[in-house]
Amino acid sequence: MPSLSYLVARLLQIIPTFLLVMIFIFLLVRLLPGDPAIAMAEAKATDAQLEQIRHNLGLDQPLPVQFLVFVKNTLTGELGRSIMLKAPVTEIILARLPTTIFLALYSVVLAIFLAGPLAFLAASRVNTPVDVAIRGVFQLGLSMPVFYIGLLLLTVLAAQLRWFPVGGYGKTFLANLYHLILPALSVALYTSAIILRNLRASLIEVLDADYVQFARAKGLSPRIIMTRHVLRNALVSTVTLLGLSIGNLMSGTLVTETVFAIPGVGRLMLEAIFARDYPLIQGLTLTFAVLVSVVFLLTDVVQSWLDPRLRQS
Amino acid sequence: MKRILPIMLGATLGLLAATSAFAIERGGAMTFARYDDSTVIDPVYADRNPDLWMVNGLYETLLRNGPDGSIVPGLAETHEVSADGKTITMALRTGLKFSDGSDLTGADVVFSLDRARNPELGPWAGLLGAVDKVTADGNKITVSLKNPDPTIISILATFNTGIMPKAAFEKAAGATDQEKARAFFAAGPVTSGPFVMKSHVQGSSMSFERNPNYWRQGEDGKPLPYLDRVEFLVIPDDATRILKLQAGEVDAAEFIPFARVGELGADPNLKMELFPSTRIVYAPINTREAKKDGSKNPLADIKVRQALNYATDKNVLIKLVTFDTGKPMTSLMSAATQLHYGPEPLYPYDPEKAKQLLADAGLSGGFEVKLTTLAGSADDATLFTALQQMWAPLGVNLKVEQVDNPTRGEKNRAGDFDIHTYGWANDVNDPAQVTGWLGYYKQRQAVGTGWNNQEFNTLFEASNVETDPAKRKDEYKRMQEIYAAEAPLLFLFETPFAVAVSKSIEGYVQTPLGANDFSEAWRAD
Numbered sequence: 001m002p003s004l005s006y007l008v009a010r011l012l013q014i015i016p017t018f019l020l021v022m023i024f025i026f027l028l029v030r031l032l033p034g035d036p037a038i039a040m041a042e043a044k045a046t047d048a049q050l051e052q053i054r055h056n057l058g059l060d061q062p063l064p065v066q067f068l069v070f071v072k073n074t075l076t077g078e079l080g081r082s083i084m085l086k087a088p089v090t091e092i093i094l095a096r097l098p099t100t101i102f103l104a105l106y107s108v109v110l111a112i113f114l115a116g117p118l119a120f121l122a123a124s125r126v127n128t129p130v131d132v133a134i135r136g137v138f139q140l141g142l143s144m145p146v147f148y149i150g151l152l153l154l155t156v157l158a159a160q161l162r163w164f165p166v167g168g169y170g171k172t173f174l175a176n177l178y179h180l181i182l183p184a185l186s187v188a189l190y191t192s193a194i195i196l197r198n199l200r201a202s203l204i205e206v207l208d209a210d211y212v213q214f215a216r217a218k219g220l221s222p223r224i225i226m227t228r229h230v231l232r233n234a235l236v237s238t239v240t241l242l243g244l245s246i247g248n249l250m251s252g253t254l255v256t257e258t259v260f261a262i263p264g265v266g267r268l269m270l271e272a273i274f275a276r277d278y279p280l281i282q283g284l285t286l287t288f289a290v291l292v293s294v295v296f297l298l299t300d301v302v303q304s305w306l307d308p309r310l311r312q313s
Numbered sequence: 314m315k316r317i318l319p320i321m322l323g324a325t326l327g328l329l330a331a332t333s334a335f336a337i338e339r340g341g342a343m344t345f346a347r348y349d350d351s352t353v354i355d356p357v358y359a360d361r362n363p364d365l366w367m368v369n370g371l372y373e374t375l376l377r378n379g380p381d382g383s384i385v386p387g388l389a390e391t392h393e394v395s396a397d398g399k400t401i402t403m404a405l406r407t408g409l410k411f412s413d414g415s416d417l418t419g420a421d422v423v424f425s426l427d428r429a430r431n432p433e434l435g436p437w438a439g440l441l442g443a444v445d446k447v448t449a450d451g452n453k454i455t456v457s458l459k460n461p462d463p464t465i466i467s468i469l470a471t472f473n474t475g476i477m478p479k480a481a482f483e484k485a486a487g488a489t490d491q492e493k494a495r496a497f498f499a500a501g502p503v504t505s506g507p508f509v510m511k512s513h514v515q516g517s518s519m520s521f522e523r524n525p526n527y528w529r530q531g532e533d534g535k536p537l538p539y540l541d542r543v544e545f546l547v548i549p550d551d552a553t554r555i556l557k558l559q560a561g562e563v564d565a566a567e568f569i570p571f572a573r574v575g576e577l578g579a580d581p582n583l584k585m586e587l588f589p590s591t592r593i594v595y596a597p598i599n600t601r602e603a604k605k606d607g608s609k610n611p612l613a614d615i616k617v618r619q620a621l622n623y624a625t626d627k628n629v630l631i632k633l634v635t636f637d638t639g640k641p642m643t644s645l646m647s648a649a650t651q652l653h654y655g656p657e658p659l660y661p662y663d664p665e666k667a668k669q670l671l672a673d674a675g676l677s678g679g680f681e682v683k684l685t686t687l688a689g690s691a692d693d694a695t696l697f698t699a700l701q702q703m704w705a706p707l708g709v710n711l712k713v714e715q716v717d718n719p720t721r722g723e724k725n726r727a728g729d730f731d732i733h734t735y736g737w738a739n740d741v742n743d744p745a746q747v748t749g750w751l752g753y754y755k756q757r758q759a760v761g762t763g764w765n766n767q768e769f770n771t772l773f774e775a776s777n778v779e780t781d782p783a784k785r786k787d788e789y790k791r792m793q794e795i796y797a798a799e800a801p802l803l804f805l806f807e808t809p810f811a812v813a814v815s816k817s818i819e820g821y822v823q824t825p826l827g828a829n830d831f832s833e834a835w836r837a838d
Contacts, residue, residue: 032719032720033716033719033720033723033724034717034718034719034720034721034722034723035719035723038719038722038723038726039718039719039722040360040361045436046756046757047726047757049436049439050726053436084352085352085515086352086353086358086491086495087495087515092515095515096515096516151552151553154552154553154556155556158556158560159556159557159559159560162560165560165562166553166556166557166560166562167548167550167553167556167557168517168546168548168557168562169517258549258550259550259552259553260550260553261546261547261548261549261550261553261554261557263514263515263516263517263547267516267549268516274717274718274719275719276719
């Protein structure tokens with residue numbers, strides 16, 4: 001396992017990342033044309049009313065003052081009140097976050113179960129019709145946008161065959177497994193296509209490597225060769241890719257959650273942007289930053305476990 | 314004949330009502346798929362359509378908007394305006410109760426109206442700006458005005474004056490009104506309307522249950538509503554919302570894109586409802602002498618604005634964008650608005666006249682115009698392509714600029730546009746709101762166009778204190794004539810509210826103001 005000092009060093013590296021994210025997001029949302037007052041009043045308010053709304057929201061304060069308030073609040077764990085939903089940002093995000101995390105994990109698990117075995121199959125039969133077929137199908141998954149795959153699955157499997165509900169969210173764990181299978185699947189199809197390509201390529205490379213040849217010559221059982229030599233080496237780059245694609249997946253939820261009517265943080269982000277809900281956008285961006293940092297940290301930890309050479313640096 | 318017709322109509326309607334009374338079934342639930350969720354359904358704080366279109370489900374007003382657009386009694390059995398137009402007296406019905414069984418009294422009315430007109434609270438306080446004092450003496454409610462206000466009766470039928478329970482609200486936790494409102498609604502609020510809110514999961518679902526103490530009677534002589542429950546699901550994506558309906562998982566889906574109206578209308582399990590609305594789609598024209606960048610603005614010339622209106626084939630746009638569900642505009646306001654005046658569609662398609670007008674303005678050589686549209690809106694994209702083709706023969710080179718909604722709002726306020734797309738639906742059953750918004754310079758520079766017409770402004774100010782309905786009607790007629798002739802807008806079309814409803818549901822209505830009315834809905838299966 002990686003040493004404690006390694007973990008601490010990695011955690012310390014996250015702090016400047018967060019600071020940068022905070023500054024960027026604070027400035028970026030304010031650079032967008034239009035402001036919460038205009039978005040909120042649906043154009044019906046007079047200029048004087050708008051000024052009143054801006055004053056109530058503290059938007060008439062100079063930017064540095066607003067930034068200091070933001071930093072101070074964030075450090076104390078207080079992310080302000082959502083303008084659009086009129087409730088504390090922390091409360092809103094905590095209510096919606098589990099749904100998104102559930103969906104993300106669900107699709108990653110599905111993606112691994114889809115891509116893993118098939119990559120082995122393809123790699124062990126390179127350039128046979130099986131290999132070509134597997135690659136062909138996943139190429140299709142890669143070339144279709146997630147929302148389109150989603151709508152296709154909804155139309156055929158849900159609306160016509162009625163095997164699954166059309167969108168929405170359940171109340172229990174099992175109900176959620178059932179409700180979220182189509183959105184998880186449409187995200188998983190995309191992610192698994194990426195994993196499959198990568199894993200297949202590294203498997204082929206490793207299977208051909210000298211040390212595997214040597215292990216075979218030594219007369220080790222194929223099972224031991226596979227787990228101890230092939231898999232461990234082939235997985236290094238795939239884990240990196242998986243980590244990166246979970247980061248991507250977070251942005252993918254913006255679309256998936258809208259198409260499938262799932263009340264998660266992805267759709268909330270989209271709504272917050274259209275409402276120019278500064279506190280909510282800021283809170284959500286920080287949440288995404290934390291999530292992505294955690295995923296990357298875990299990726300590094302797994303990698304350094306897989307590949308001891310990485311622990312030295 | 315003129316007198317007999319209404320009587321015959323009335324008799325027929327009465328007969329229809331009598332026969333259908335036997336058919337109505339009570340009980341059951343309906344599930345309604347919405348495009349967006351409510352946040353706080355407080356009459357005072359509701360500021361987005363998904364909020365304010367739900368208020369009447371929970372809070373009853375003193376007066377109500379009748380099905381034909383006239384004002385009918387609500388919680389107040391009678392209402393009377395004094396000769397000087399400065400005092401409104403109303404008598405509350407006897408035996409009114411809130412959903413928790415407590416009495417609805419004059420104190421609740423005073424509390425609710427005082428809250429509604431407090432400018433420190435919600436965005437609608439201005440509607441009650443003329444109110445000086447609200448008092449209650451037993452069942453008698455008196456609203457005293459600082460000056461006569463012909464809109465006040467309509468405002469007393471508008472969602473923001475819904476009657477809330479004083480005691481229950483004041484008991485809610487919190488120091489400020491905002492905090493109390495939040496706690497009050499989070500706990501499942503005590504209501505005066507047809508329903509109570511049983512649960513609300515933000516962004517996902519909401520549940521309304523029958524208020525057993527609601528005052529209005531159904532056709533079977535028992536209290537409304539007929540349904541025990543209305544379940545709401547939030548499904549923002551149009552395609553998914555429709556799939557959900559087609560799969561039979563919901564009983565109705567709102568905001569059906571017009572492109573799908575024909576398809577859903579042909580579905581044997583569905584009714585495609587196109588409810589008459591006050592919604593208009595129009596495009597403000599920047600009428601200022603100079604554009605934002607300082608260059609000369611050809612659109613400042615009334616002839617050019619008229620020319621563009623004549624060069625626009627509204628019927629083609631109605632076909633392309635609304636799939637023939639829309640109607641051409643006949644005035645600045647929709648035909649469903651009170652005091653509407655518009656004998657015929659404005660600016661019927663006439664390219665020759667348009668050419669002549671441009672020649673008169675000295676612009677036969679052509680010029681460039683920028684249309685600002687909503688990014689991602691299929692309707693706006695169609696609109697742009699069609700206008701570009703219609704105007705090209707005049708030498709008008711139409712360019713497009715795509716922005717999101719808040720950016721468009723910002724550009725409108727800054728006067729940084731040539732022409733941009735816009736939509737509107739009335740919130741109040743009175744023409745003053747839409748007229749002030751579109752035409753009165755001092756309010757919002759006439760929807761940001763910069764159009765400043767003295768005669769129009771004076772008429773508008775006079776009409777807002779006019780106590781004689783006939784005179785007010787004349788003033789409105791004149792204002793609509795001036796506005797039509799001056800063309801500070803590209804007049805496009807009126808659209809209905811498209812809701813697809815399962816054949817097993819009867820009686821659901823979306824009102825011309827957009828409100829979702831489930832009070833008389835019932836299940837027929």
